[in-house]
Amino acid sequence: MNLPILDLARSFKEIKPEVFEELEKIFDTQNFILGSYVKNFETHCEKYLELPENSAVGCASGTDALLLALMASDIKTGDEVITTPFTFFATSGTVARLGGKPVFADVDPVTYNINFDEAINKITDKTKVFLPVHLFGQMCALEEIISVFHDKGIKIIEDTAQAFGAIRKYDGKILRAGTVADIGCYSFFPTKNLGGCGDGGMVVAKDKNISERLRRLRVHGSGTTYYHDEVGINSRLDAIQAAILNIKLKHLEKWNEERRKIADYYKLLIKANDLQEFLTAPVELENNYHIYHQYVIKVKTKRDELMKYLNENGFGVRVYYPLSLHLQPCFKYLGYKKGDFPVSEKLTEEVLALPIFPGLEANEQEELISNIKKFFTK
Ligand SMILES: *Cc1c(COP(=O)(O)O)cnc(C)c1O
Numbered sequence: 460m461n462l463p464i465l466d467l468a469r470s471f472k473e474i475k476p477e478v479f480e481e482l483e484k485i486f487d488t489q490n491f492i493l494g495s496y497v498k499n500f501e502t503h504c505e506k507y508l509e510l511p512e513n514s515a516v517g518c519a520s521g522t523d524a525l526l527l528a529l530m531a532s533d534i535k536t537g538d539e540v541i542t543t544p545f546t547f548f549a550t551s552g553t554v555a556r557l558g559g560k561p562v563f564a565d566v567d568p569v570t571y572n573i574n575f576d577e578a579i580n581k582i583t584d585k586t587k588v589f590l591p592v593h594l595f596g597q598m599c600a601l602e603e604i605i606s607v608f609h610d611k612g613i614k615i616i617e618d619t620a621q622a623f624g625a626i627r628k629y630d631g632k633i634l635r636a637g638t639v640a641d642i643g644c645y646s647f648f649p650t651k652n653l654g655g656c657g658d659g660g661m662v663v664a665k666d667k668n669i670s671e672r673l674r675r676l677r678v679h680g681s682g683t684t685y686y687h688d689e690v691g692i693n694s695r696l697d698a699i700q701a702a703i704l705n706i707k708l709k710h711l712e713k714w715n716e717e718r719r720k721i722a723d724y725y726k727l728l729i730k731a732n733d734l735q736e737f738l739t740a741p742v743e744l745e746n747n748y749h750i751y752h753q754y755v756i757k758v759k760t761k762r763d764e765l766m767k768y769l770n771e772n773g774f775g776v777r778v779y780y781p782l783s784l785h786l787q788p789c790f791k792y793l794g795y796k797k798g799d800f801p802v803s804e805k806l807t808e809e810v811l812a813l814p815i816f817p818g819l820e821a822n823e824q825e826e827l828i829s830n831i832k833k834f835f836t837k
Contacts, residue, residue, distance in 0.1 A: 460830075462814055462823050464775035465650055469818025470714060474706050481702040491698050493517075500701035503708055504661060508635050508643075515663045516673045517696030521620040521646020523677075524660035525553040525590075527694060528616045528642040531664070531672045532588050534559040541581045542590040543573040544784040545803040550592055550618050551784050561793065562586070563785045565800040569742050571755070571810075572599045574802070579607055589615045593622035593636045595779075596652065596718075596752035597743065601639045602629050615640035620660075621752040623653045624715045628746040637663060642673075647704055652718070652752050653711050655700040714817040718751040721815050721824065725754060728828040737835045738811075753779055754815040762809055768834050774827050777812045 471478075485496065501515040508515070518524050534540065536558035542551050544563040551561035564577035573591045589608045591599045601617065608615055619625075619637035623645050627634040637643025647659035664670040675682050680691030726740045739757040743749040758765055762778075769776045783803040785795035797804065813827065 460773040460823070460826050462774050462827065464777050464812065464814050465816050466814075466818065467649060467654070467816070469816070470710070474710065477706050478703055481706065482699065485698050485702060493695050494698050496698040496701040496705070497696045500696070500705045500708070501661070503705060504663070507708060507711075508638050508663065509633075510638055510663055511665060511667075513667070513674075514665055514670045515661055516670060516677060517701060518660045518662060518677050519694040519696065520658040521644060521648060521651075521660040522549040522553060523692065523694040524620075524644035524646065524662040525549055525616070525618060526556065526692065527662050527673050527676050528644050528664075529553055529557055529559065529588065530676050530691070531642065531669055532614045532616065534587060537585065538587040539581075539583060539585040540588045540590050541578050541586060543592050543594075543803075544800050545571060545780060545806055546592045546594060546618065546784065547620070547780070548784065548787070549620075550590060551790070554588075554590070555790070559587075560585075561784070561790070563795065563800060563803075565802045566806070568802050568806070570597055570599075570744060571595060571806060572597065575599075575604045579604065582608075582611060582613070586611070586613050589613055590618060591615070592618040592620075593625055595741070595755050596622050596625055596750040597741075597747055598622060598625045598627045598634070598636045598639075600627065600629075600744070602627070602634060605640055614642070616642045616644060619643050620646035620648075620651065622750060623651065624711050625750045626748040628748075638665070641666065642669060647700060652715060652750055653704060653707055655704050655707075657697070657700060659696050659700040659704065660694075661696070715750040717817045718815055719749070721819050722749070722751045722754055724821060724824055725813060725815075725828070728824060729756075732828055732832045734828070734832060734835070738831070751815050753812045755779065755810050755812045757806070757809040758811050759809070762811055765831065765834050766811060769827070769830060772830055774830060775814055776827075778807075778810060779812050780810075781807055783807050 504515045540554045622636040625636040643663045645661040647655040676691035680689040
């Protein structure tokens with residue numbers, strides 16, 4: 460078996476002719492930066508996410524989306540940002556880059572998302588932003604705690620890099636990941652559910668003052684060309700990325716739905732093979748529409764041995780994430796130590812991501828699960 464963790468070529472086949480047609484047009488015009496393709500994509504995202512006009516701002520990466528959102532929230536030296544230690548590095552790396560202080564709160568062992576009670580406990584008079592992550596494609600129940608933070612003047616930025624298209628049902632309404640709080644940050648890194656052919660990102664804000672500021676910040680803080688209201692960065696979405704993302708956006712619902720079917724089948728296979736005593740399948744909370752950016756199981760013992768065994772047998776399984784962010788060498792100065800966030804630390808020893816992507820076939824899943832069974836019962 461040779462099953463990679465992700466095989467993007469399978470879904471690309473479906474859109475290849477359309478992509479090359481669009482690329483040819485862009486090369487003919489030679490308009491590569493921002494322009495009509497980006498505007499068009501931003502408009503389509505606003506419609507898809509049910510956001511007001513001009514609220515979506517394309518930028519160069521998910522990391523820059525976070526950076527721009529934090530800049531638009533005036534994060535400066537010493538300001539505290541409450542966030543999760545169990546996520547990709549960029550979530551807190553961007554805070555630190557602006558001189559802000561990442562303040563970690565432990566996560567929930569079932570959803571792997573930040574624990575709200577712990578986050579609320581970390582509020583001080585220096586807290587400026589709460590930065591939760593909709594990890595692996597499942598939304599946090601943000602609606603429950605928005606007012607707690609807003610009442611204290613704290614902004615909420617949603618790291619939605621892994622959850623474009625995830626939703627929650629609440630009070631008869633549909634809540635879309637990245638649009639529930641103040642600012643939403645998306646990544647179009649090729650491996651994400653909506654991924655381009657290079658780096659790309661987007662930041663969205665319903666508040667017009669914020670979205671206008673974000674739009675200026677991505678072009679060096681200039682409202683009118685060569686006149687600078689504040690110091691921004693150079694972070695724009697390329698026309699080429701926008702063209703491809705526009706095409707992929709039309710397929711996103713179908714692809715996300717396919718990921719959900721794959722997840723259901725893994726769950727069924729785990730049960731049918733009596734593997735529950737060795738591992739736990741991911742849990743989708745009630746009212747959530749999980750889009751399974753990653754399918755992350757928890758392995759009770761011998762996670763590393765299992766990973767090695769599967770890798771040797773041609774199955775691309777991986778660990779997201781092997782080191783909790785509070786223990787990263789670069790954050791030593793924050794003064795955290797081992798034991799500070801026991802849930803996050805335990806997850807780093809237990810989690811294992813199985814392949815999940817549009818085009819993954821049932822027999823490949825069966826083969827993988829039967830190898831897991833072989834490992835535990837050999
Ligand atoms: C991918 C990712 C980012 C960063 O996005 P890039 O486009 O790679 O810069 C930020 N946060 C999370 C949770 C991510 O998964």
